[in-house]
Amino acid sequence: MSAERIYLDFNASTPIAPEVAETMKPFLSQHFGNPSSLHWAGIPAKEAVEHARQQVAELLQCSPDEIVFTSGGSESNNHAIKGVFFALREKGNHIITTQIEHPAVINPCRFLEKLGAEVTFVPVDRYGRTDPQDIQKAITPRTILITVMHANNEVGTIQPIKEISKIAKERGIVLHTDAAQSVGKIATKVDELRVDLLSIAGHKLYAPKGVGALYIREGTPIEPLIHGAGHESGRRAGTENILLIVGLGKACDVAKRYVGDDRICSMRDRFWKLLQDNFGEKVVLNGHPLHLLPNTLNVSFVGKAGGELLSRLDGVAASTGAACHSGSVELSPVLKAMGISPEVGMGAIRFSLGRTTTIQELERVVQLLKNTLP
Ligand SMILES: Cc1ncc(COP(=O)(O)O)c(C=O)c1O
Numbered sequence: 551m552s553a554e555r556i557y558l559d560f561n562a563s564t565p566i567a568p569e570v571a572e573t574m575k576p577f578l579s580q581h582f583g584n585p586s587s588l589h590w591a592g593i594p595a596k597e598a599v600e601h602a603r604q605q606v607a608e609l610l611q612c613s614p615d616e617i618v619f620t621s622g623g624s625e626s627n628n629h630a631i632k633g634v635f636f637a638l639r640e641k642g643n644h645i646i647t648t649q650i651e652h653p654a655v656i657n658p659c660r661f662l663e664k665l666g667a668e669v670t671f672v673p674v675d676r677y678g679r680t681d682p683q684d685i686q687k688a689i690t691p692r693t694i695l696i697t698v699m700h701a702n703n704e705v706g707t708i709q710p711i712k713e714i715s716k717i718a719k720e721r722g723i724v725l726h727t728d729a730a731q732s733v734g735k736i737a738t739k740v741d742e743l744r745v746d747l748l749s750i751a752g753h754k755l756y757a758p759k760g761v762g763a764l765y766i767r768e769g770t771p772i773e774p775l776i777h778g779a780g781h782e783s784g785r786r787a788g789t790e791n792i793l794l795i796v797g798l799g800k801a802c803d804v805a806k807r808y809v810g811d812d813r814i815c816s817m818r819d820r821f822w823k824l825l826q827d828n829f830g831e832k833v834v835l836n837g838h839p840l841h842l843l844p845n846t847l848n849v850s851f852v853g854k855a856g857g858e859l860l861s862r863l864d865g866v867a868a869s870t871g872a873a874c875h876s877g878s879v880e881l882s883p884v885l886k887a888m889g890i891s892p893e894v895g896m897g898a899i900r901f902s903l904g905r906t907t908t909i910q911e912l913e914r915v916v917q918l919l920k921n922t923l924p
Pocket residue numbers: 561562621622623624625627652654699701702703728730731751752753760761762
């Protein structure tokens with residue numbers, strides 16, 4: 551008999567929500583027109599795209615004109631970072647980011663270094679949080695962009711974006727946040743965060759993979775990433791992927807019901823309590839105890855190898871804090887930047903909960919861990 555399947559990897563990807571799938575259906579079979587066409591087939595397609603734009607804007611509390619649809623979180627980040635660099639390279643070449651960003655931020659920055667950018671990767675504390683003062687200190691007269699993720703994908707730590715935005719505003723520097731992991735989990739109102747650019751990834755919020763959005767505050771200096779015809783008001787060329795865009799719009803609409811709902815957070819807290827009760831000092835939390843995504847629990851089983859442990863949890867889908875590079879297992883750059891020792895970091899497992907997670911599943915994982923760990 552095969553083991554019960556338990557999915558605790560919602561930070562890696564979410565299933566498509568049933569309401570989202572339902573909304574997308576007519577766009578698989580009936581509505582095929584090009585949104586740029588002015589006839590009977592194009593007009594409903596255009597209306598569907600604009601309705602979705604409105605739905606995304608409502609979640610972020612911005613104007614629909616400030617939303618550009620993209621192919622996902624990676625494209626949104628590339629657009630934001632390269633777009634601001636290309637728009638402002640006459641003014642300056644300095645970019646500030648952190649050491650724990652997703653590769654979809656780190657690598658565009660590394661790429662721009664080859665084109666003359668100077669990038670400061672500010673450190674984080676042992677909980678994965680950036681000190682806004684470190685950002686302040688890193689600013690030079692040549693700084694054109696600050697890009698700091700809203701919440702970290704591995705450990706779930708939430709960054710002090712409002713404090714960072716205060717600093718950025720005072721110095722007139724464009725601020726981008728990669729909100730791929732926070733949208734739909736915590737509030738991401740752009741005027742509260744006071745960001746100029748914000749990235750969304752559809753498949754982290756129960757929309758399909760391959761779709762996302764970039765919020766661009768009106769007036770932000772930014773070049774397009776993809777040049778071509780005038781789609782998306784000249785900001786992103788390419789015939790709109792209506793099917794996926796409609797899915798993203800609906801997902802944002804549904805997400806409004808979940809932001810601030812503490813069911814998942816309570817389960818996560820209960821899970822952490824059970825782990826502590828059962829494993830005491832042998833289990834430690836990676837990530838901030840308070841400023842933490844409500845669904846994420848990254849814990850280390852001290853002295854163990856996370857990957858090995860996970861492979862013994864039959865049927866459980868979760869992630870580890872280490873990755874295999876050319877044959878050897880290395881600590882993730884995020885845990886490294888947090889100053890976590892290899893003894894602790896190598897035993898890290900990220901459990902990320904979602905809408906369908908039940909407390910019974912979490913109790914089962916604790917039982918499986920008890921059977922595995924001496
Ligand atoms: C924080 C963060 N940013 C960006 C991305 C990339 O998003 P996508 O897979 O949609 O390109 C991810 C996905 O893992 C992520 O977790």
